[in-house]
Amino acid sequence: MPVVRDLRVLLRFGNFRRLLAVRLLSQSADGVYQVALATYVVFSPEKQTSAAAIASAMAVLLLPYSFVGPFAGVLLDRWRRRQVFLYGNLLRAVLAAGTALLVAGSAPYWLFYASALSVTAVNRFVLAGLSAALPRVVDEERLVMGNSLSPTAGTLAATAGGGLAFLVRLAGPDSDAVVVLLGAALYLCASLASLRMPRELLGPDPRHVQPHLTAALRSTAKGLVSGLRHLSERPPAARALAAMTLMRFCYGALTVMVLMLCRYAWSDTESGGLGLLGLAVGVSGAGFFAAAVVTPWAVGRLGEAGWITACALAAAVLEPALGLSFAPVPLLIAAFLLGLTTQGAKIATDTVVQSSIEDAYRGRIFSVYDVLFNVAFVAAAGIAALMLPPDGRSVPLVVGVALVYGAIATTMARFDNW
Numbered sequence: 470m471p472v473v474r475d476l477r478v479l480l481r482f483g484n485f486r487r488l489l490a491v492r493l494l495s496q497s498a499d500g501v502y503q504v505a506l507a508t509y510v511v512f513s514p515e516k517q518t519s520a521a522a523i524a525s526a527m528a529v530l531l532l533p534y535s536f537v538g539p540f541a542g543v544l545l546d547r548w549r550r551r552q553v554f555l556y557g558n559l560l561r562a563v564l565a566a567g568t569a570l571l572v573a574g575s576a577p578y579w580l581f582y583a584s585a586l587s588v589t590a591v592n593r594f595v596l597a598g599l600s601a602a603l604p605r606v607v608d609e610e611r612l613v614m615g616n617s618l619s620p621t622a623g624t625l626a627a628t629a630g631g632g633l634a635f636l637v638r639l640a641g642p643d644s645d646a647v648v649v650l651l652g653a654a655l656y657l658c659a660s661l662a663s664l665r666m667p668r669e670l671l672g673p674d675p676r677h678v679q680p681h682l683t684a685a686l687r688s689t690a691k692g693l694v695s696g697l698r699h700l701s702e703r704p705p706a707a708r709a710l711a712a713m714t715l716m717r718f719c720y721g722a723l724t725v726m727v728l729m730l731c732r733y734a735w736s737d738t739e740s741g742g743l744g745l746l747g748l749a750v751g752v753s754g755a756g757f758f759a760a761a762v763v764t765p766w767a768v769g770r771l772g773e774a775g776w777i778t779a780c781a782l783a784a785a786v787l788e789p790a791l792g793l794s795f796a797p798v799p800l801l802i803a804a805f806l807l808g809l810t811t812q813g814a815k816i817a818t819d820t821v822v823q824s825s826i827e828d829a830y831r832g833r834i835f836s837v838y839d840v841l842f843n844v845a846f847v848a849a850a851g852i853a854a855l856m857l858p859p860d861g862r863s864v865p866l867v868v869g870v871a872l873v874y875g876a877i878a879t880t881m882a883r884f885d886n887w
Contacts, residue, residue, distance in 0.1 A: 476618055484606040487665045489619055491554050492599050494662055496623040498558075498655030499592065500630025502565055504750075505648040506585055508638050508743060509572060511728060520729055520857040524850035526582075531589065531843040545832030546696075550598045550671035551663055557595045558660035564588045565653035573646035597839050599623070601831040602671040604823050614765055616819040621761035621812060628754030630655065635747035673829060696833035699826065705774070706825040706834070708884055709818040712777050712877050714841040719784070719870045720811050721849030723792070727800065729861030735797050745797065749804050756808020763809070764816045773817040778881040780810035780817075785874035792867040 479485050510526050545553065568584040600620070607615040634648045700707055727749055736742040767776045784807060791803035826834050856866045 479607065479611060479615060479618060482607055484666060484670060485615070485619075487662070488599070488602060488606050488671070489622060490662045490665070491558075491659055492619060492623040493626040494655055494659035495554070495558055495595055495599070497626040497630035497633075498561070498565075498652045498659060500627035500632075501634040501648060501655060502568075502588065502652035503627075504631040504634035504638070505572075505645060505652060507728075507746075508634075508648075509581075509645045511732060520725055520850075520854040520861075523725055523728060524847070524854040527850045528847050531847050545594060545598055545601060545836060546673050546829060549668050550602045550673070550832075551666050551668050553594050553598045554663035555660055557591045557598075558656045558663070561588050561591050561595075562653045562656035562660065564591070565649055565656055569646045569649035569653065572649055593836065593839055597832060597835040598671075600819060600823070600835045600838075604828065604831070605671050609824075612823060613768055613816075613820050616816050616823065618761055620816065620819060621757050624757045624812060625754055628750060628757070631750050632747060632754075635743065635750075639743060639747075673832065696830050696837070699830045700834055700837070703825040705884075706822045708881070709773065709777065709821040710838060710841060712781065712881055713814055713818040713838075714845045715873055715877050716781060716784070716811055716814055717842050718845040718849045719788075719873050720807060721846035722853045722866060722870055723788070723803075723807065724846075725850050725853040726857060726861050726863065726866060727804070729857055729859075730795065730797075730800070732861075734795065734860040734862060749801060752801050753804045753808035756805040756810075757812040759805075759809045760812035760816060764813045767813065768817055768820070773821050774881055774884050776817045777814045778878050780814040781874050781878035781881065784810045785871050785878055788874060789867055789871040793864060795862045 506526075511523060564584060564587045568581065568588065571581050571584055603615055603619055604612060630652075634651065637644055637648050637651065700710075728746065731742045731746040731749065733742075735745050764776065767779065771779060787806050788803060791799040791806070794800075822834060822838065823831065853863075853866060856869075857863045
């Protein structure tokens with residue numbers, strides 16, 4: 470099986486194995502923590518959740534850091550990335566443990582959101598740092614392969630963590646705090662795993678590192694402007710980021726729709742709806758894995774732009790064909806296919822950005838990338854809140870998303886020869 474062979478090749482790089490271990494532990498903790506938050510907000514028996522409430526929760530957790538995220542990138546280009554993984558995951562473990570105490574004590578919602586917001590803030594540094602560090606542990610020849618397997622393995626780890634969280638949550642209606650504590654334990658393991666790598670291994674280059682925080686903060690605005698200028702001078706990277714942002718928007722709108730369908734249309738009980746949501750997450754995760762298998766082959770034949778075009782075109786055709794029934798089985802098939810196309814396009818985008826952007830700028834560009842993801846997801850949730858009826862069935866939403874996918878495919882096809 471090609472993916473097994475490719476993984477065996479990459480695992481020969483000892484530092485790749487160590488960075489992958491940090492990613493797997495960190496993102497499995499993300500999966501546990503995110504499912505814990507979702508079930509606490511959406512599936513608590515005493516709450517009558519609406520699409521507007523889901524959108525509000527996403528905005529509270531993601532939007533504030535959409536404005537400060539680029540500053541995280543500038544700092545990433547000055548701080549040693551290994552240290553970001555060490556202290557960032559350690560801090561998240563402490564904050565997640567605090568969130569568990571708030572859940573167990575039935576604290577006011579604003580305090581719960583403040584705690585969750587803090588964990589999300591640190592996540593901006595860790596995820597952007599993982600992507601920026603990958604070219605430091607594999608050679609250029611295997612960068613596409615690394616982008617196929619490493620982020621996808623992280624996504625699968627997040628899916629597995631989410632699945633584990635679902636199982637723990639289904640074991641009892643009062644287990645939300647236990648699930649959050651499980652996430653805290655995994656964050657701690659990710660922090661300890663980073664100690665297996667030398668401090669200097671993951672960059673950035675020492676001549677770009679500013680050891681004093683005040684010096685780094687003073688140059689933040691200037692660094693951000695120079696990073697955006699650097700991106701504007703590399704049109705392939707800018708176009709790929711724009712396409713991926715719009716695909717993330719589509720995925721976000723459909724995610725809110727599936728949440729509402731699971732909560733109200735597909736089951737009469739909390740546990741039934743939660744089980745269906747867990748199944749949808751698992752099926753989508755299988756699509757992410759399929760993307761890791763298919764993408765290296767597809768990019769080799771179509772190129773990065775051609776593969777992004779193909780993913781968007783497939784989504785434009787299959788999403789309305791399967792989604793307009795609003796039935797569980799067709800939508801679960803759609804979840805798999807959209808997982809494949811979204812992750813396939815992301816792998817290609819990661820490769821374009823990493824190969825086009827100089828190492829000194831990668832941290833801030835990947836932070837911008839991360840911010841675009843957040844803004845797109847929150848914007849999609851807001852649009853979905855306006856369009857979705859209480860049971861989650863909305864023909865205009867499904868058709869509108871298909872049109873956006875079609876526009877992405879049409880536009881990217883113009884730049885197929887990068």
